[in-house]
Amino acid sequence: MKSIKKPIVIVGAGFGGMTVASHLKRLNPSLPILVVDSEEKFVFKPLMYEVLSEELQMWEAAPEFANIFSNLGITFLRNCLTKIRFDENILEFNDDLNLGYEFLILCTGSLSSTFSIKGVDENCYFFNNINDLKKLKTSLQKIENNKIKKNLFIVGAGPSGVEIACKVDDIYKNKFDITIIERSNEILSNNKIFNREEAEKALERRKINLLLNSSVKEISDQKIIILNDSEIKDLDQDVVIWTAGVKPNLLYIDEKVKQINGRILVNEKFQIDNFINSFAIGDISIIKGMEDLPLTAQVAMQQGNHLAKNMELLFQEKELLPFEFQDNGEMISLGIGEASISALGVTLSGKLAFEARRLIYASKLPAISKSLQSTASWLFQKKSILNKVINKTP
Numbered sequence: 001m002k003s004i005k006k007p008i009v010i011v012g013a014g015f016g017g018m019t020v021a022s023h024l025k026r027l028n029p030s031l032p033i034l035v036v037d038s039e040e041k042f043v044f045k046p047l048m049y050e051v052l053s054e055e056l057q058m059w060e061a062a063p064e065f066a067n068i069f070s071n072l073g074i075t076f077l078r079n080c081l082t083k084i085r086f087d088e089n090i091l092e093f094n095d096d097l098n099l100g101y102e103f104l105i106l107c108t109g110s111l112s113s114t115f116s117i118k119g120v121d122e123n124c125y126f127f128n129n130i131n132d133l134k135k136l137k138t139s140l141q142k143i144e145n146n147k148i149k150k151n152l153f154i155v156g157a158g159p160s161g162v163e164i165a166c167k168v169d170d171i172y173k174n175k176f177d178i179t180i181i182e183r184s185n186e187i188l189s190n191n192k193i194f195n196r197e198e199a200e201k202a203l204e205r206r207k208i209n210l211l212l213n214s215s216v217k218e219i220s221d222q223k224i225i226i227l228n229d230s231e232i233k234d235l236d237q238d239v240v241i242w243t244a245g246v247k248p249n250l251l252y253i254d255e256k257v258k259q260i261n262g263r264i265l266v267n268e269k270f271q272i273d274n275f276i277n278s279f280a281i282g283d284i285s286i287i288k289g290m291e292d293l294p295l296t297a298q299v300a301m302q303q304g305n306h307l308a309k310n311m312e313l314l315f316q317e318k319e320l321l322p323f324e325f326q327d328n329g330e331m332i333s334l335g336i337g338e339a340s341i342s343a344l345g346v347t348l349s350g351k352l353a354f355e356a357r358r359l360i361y362a363s364k365l366p367a368i369s370k371s372l373q374s375t376a377s378w379l380f381q382k383k384s385i386l387n388k389v390i391n392k393t394p
């Protein structure tokens with residue numbers, strides 16, 4: 001067994017980082033692990049829509065790292081990585097802290113991408129983190145009291161755009177005239193057909209407008225200018241929510257590290273080219289030969305799980321295994337109390353899908369301390385019941 005002198009440092013404690021840290025700790029409890037994240041809370045992003053609609057409380061979808069990691073027995077440091085000196089195995093943080101590592105795991109996720117379109121940064125709301133969510137919610141609540149119906153645009157008809165549109169319509173009934181603007185000729189173009197069809201029906205039922213084949217050219221504080229079927233149109237806007245794309249969160253990386261489309265190129269064992277004691281998983285990475293993997297929590301968690309097993313093999317001085325992705329399907333929320341699921345040959349929609357989706361997510365939430373679990377939380381109560389059932393299963 002290889003002995004390590006310095007901790008394994010995991011930077012970024014989202015879906016990838018949380019999974020690799022907890023699995024590694026379970027496989028090898030004596031390993032020194034240090035997890036670093038610039039934020040105070042873990043964000044279970046697929047549940048942010050339910051926080052917007054107040055179907056869930058903020059703390060349920062965003063529990064504190066300190067609580068999760070003390071429960072796991074893992075050291076957590078809140079700090080922001082600003083630079084990596086790969087040749088020296090040194091990490092630099094924004095408060096001048098320098099930290100040495102023997103093994104490094106990077107998983108710092110994505111940021112919203114505006115594609116440098118004029119006015120997007122200044123005039124749009126985003127939906128990628130808790131601050132975005134709070135800002136949007138405050139603003140929608142203010143507008144809600146207005147007597148005149150307001151024009152709300154959502155740019156991007158991927159899962160986020162569609163899920164926000166349905167929730168906002170259900171929460172603020174008749175307060176907004178909602179339009180989704182999408183560059184391609186269909187919604188959810190990368191999603192399962194069943195979910196796309198269910199989403200189309202959900203949008204139709206709510207009379208949410210769709211502007212397909214339309215790309216945004218510019219956004220000002222009152223207008224949104226689009227190119228629609230070769231015609232420039234300027235539309236009056238009161239609120240614009242931007243969900244049109246993400247880019248990897250790699251502000252600390254320099255050109256020494258090979259990248260494809262701005263993401264770190266890794267081999268099928270997640271090792272970074274030329275720096276094989278460093279690994280990258282989740283949204284920031286792209287695997288050679290598996291370039292089409294979607295940017296999802298499902299991928300990040302499977303990668304985290306696989307990397308933990310590989311790290312254990314590495315300490316046993318055994319050969320690392322290549323990653324294989326298993327598509328377990330997808331779930332989308334479609335308004336308050338409704339969802340659609342297409343997974344492993346099973347399709348489900350409506351209220352039953354909503355309950356199934358919440359149960360599945362409950363099982364995936366990180367564990368938190370007992371004192372918090374006892375407060376009124378449907379999700380954490382279900383998680384605790386599921387854990388008991390799983391632990392009793394022979």
Ligand SMILES: Cc1cc2nc3c(=O)[nH]c(=O)nc-3n(C[C@H](O)[C@H](O)[C@H](O)COP(=O)(O)OP(=O)(O)OC[C@H]3O[C@@H](n4cnc5c(N)ncnc54)[C@H](O)[C@@H]3O)c2cc1C
Nearest residue numbers: 012014015016038046081108109282283295296297298300
């Ligand atoms: C609204 C929304 C809904 C989604 N719904 C789904 C869904 O239903 N199903 C699905 O599979 N996927 C979904 N996704 C996508 C999914 O959340 C991401 O693919 C997933 O979070 C990627 O995991 P990750 O570990 O790469 O990064 P993340 O989970 O984003 O974690 C990155 C972590 O790194 C930290 N960090 C960033 N920079 C630094 C730094 N410099 N120093 C220290 N820490 C840093 C961040 O604070 C964060 O905690 C959704 C995304 C959004 C925005």
